[in-house]
Amino acid sequence: MNIVDFPTNTSKWSLVFHKVSQNSVLLWAGTLFGTLRKPQLARLIVSLDGNQISSEDITLKQWQRPFKRLSQRFYDTRLVSGLQAGQNYTVDFYQRLEGNEHQGLDQWQLLRSGTFSTLPSALPTNKNKAFTVALSSCFYEHRDSGQAARAFKALYERGAESHKPDIKFMVGDQVYLDIGLDSLSPLTNEVRQRVAEDYAKHWQALGSMLARGGAWMLPDDHEFWNDYPFYDSLLPTLFMLKIKKIRNAWKGASGDGVYNVQQSSKVDTFDIGGDLSFCVADLRSYRSKTQFIDNQGFEQMLSWAESLTKAGVLVIPQVLLAEKNTLERNLLSFKKQYALLITAMASSGHDIVVMSGDVHFGRIAQVKMGANGGRLVEVVSSPMSNLTGINSLASDKAKTTPKSFPDPSAIKIPGFEPQPVQYNIDFNVHTKKGFPFSAYWKERTREHFMTVSFHKNTASVGMSVQAWRIRQQDSDRLPVKDFKQAFTINLK
DSSP: OEEOOOOOOGGGSEEEEESOOSSOEEEEEEEOOTTSOOOSEEEEEEEETTEEEEEEEEEGGGOBOSSTTOSSOEEEEEEEOOOOTTOEEEEEEEEEOTTGGGGTOOEEEEEEEEEEEOOOSSOOSOGGGOEEEEEEOOBOGGGTTTHHHHHHHHHHHHSOTTTSOSEEEEOSOSSOTTOSGGGGOOOHHHHHHHHHHHHHHHHHHTHHHHTBSEEEEOOOGGGTSTTTTOOOOOOGGGGGGGSHHHHHHHHHHHHHIIIIISOOOSEEEEEETTTEEEEEEOOSTTOOSSOSSOHHHHHHHHHHHHTOSSEEEEEOSSOSSOOOOSSSOOGGGSHHHHHHHHHHHHHTOOOEEEEEOOSSSOEEEEEEETTTTEEEEEEEOOOSBOOOBGGGGGOOOOOOOOSEESOTTTOOBTTBOOEEOEEEEEEEOOEEOOOTTSSBOSOEEOOEEEEEEEEEOSSSEEEEEEEEEEEEEOTTSOEEESSSSOEEEEEO
16 A cells, blocks of 8 residues: 555544454544545554554445435444454555546555553553553533643553553533534524534643543533433523423434434443453433433443453543432432442442542542441542533532432432541642633543553552642643542552
8 A cells, every 4th residue: 555645634533443342343433523525535543553453444435424314424343353352553544546547546645543452361460560540521622622642642552651641531511512503593404503513622732631541432511512301491592391392303413413412321331351250331321310321231330230250440421439410410310320329239248449539629539438347439520621611510529428328318329328428638630720701610630541450469459549630731732630649549
């Protein structure tokens, strides 16, 4: 294949690695911009140590629409199998230059490159070469200017081996579709175009992050609208949701973004050997008046929790250590499922780490869970990029509530005695002062993401957590550590 280095705006092309396993990866390639032409022929080349191991062609007819009711924008996904566990792969996304094949030439243009690691077959025994997960949520593109992607890229490429993310969990509000007066459009096509354009801007800003390491993406409400699926909010920008045809258009386009772009699944589970088990659950898309997930998904979650034979990690878009919220629904608003889930999580006696976001603060807390000796360790990372202007009033700083779990003022679970929650201010992400009528009106948590690293000890799993300030760099141009010392714990 003859490669010609023609200039191109690669930032308008996306390459994302979804849901890697020990031997496979789901490649997502295409564009979310409505101004690019579909290549007659594109190619995805997967390499290991400089040697090509897979080549996937995408023909003109194979391109799909990410947003079904819009003719612009296109993507394709390819599942590549037969990979080796615990290896670093590179992927190159090319298009063939049109016309040259008729001149006896076969010339290709590189559109985007990326790299990912397959899951290891077991956790490393050396904590300096740990298996590391990046955790993030809440990204508002307006004042980011590529800083989140730059910070992630720097840590991924030049950070210590124990900090380099192998995979990432992006646990909600990757886009804010309900911010701005243009959400008041009475035209269904304008609603759909707004959703698609927001995705294009946000994916462009996050491009260097999306093209590095495997990703699991969970939606929260702003992938749809505030407090989705409910539309009884008093927010003025959500007024048009009262009109059924607007609500249906908004729901359809935002659903396309979640399922086709973010590739979110209802429930995913995977293990790292016999050492650690993961469950990634979408507790937003399938909500009803009484449930935060439908019966099928909930049974999968309960089965995972009750059958644990090792430490677990539950990845969800809202915090489990919650108080009653009168403004909008949280997980505690769905008391029956909340009680059943906690009971199931406590049944095995193994520790469970909950990874979450949403709340616009970063925090680590832990609490004894039930009578069988297990602990709940909740790691919350939010935001990657704060809201601006009047919307910045939604900013927050870390809370030390609820004092007990489950919160006895909100729920009583038979046979489940509330336990005091341990908070340590050393593991609250720091804040920054705001000023009225500036870009940031009130005190806010610093923009950050976290890394959670796991390694195998003799009889347990060691876990280490660090938060990274996106908008500050150290002398090595790496993101600054927010915690003076990493949070560490041994999981059983």
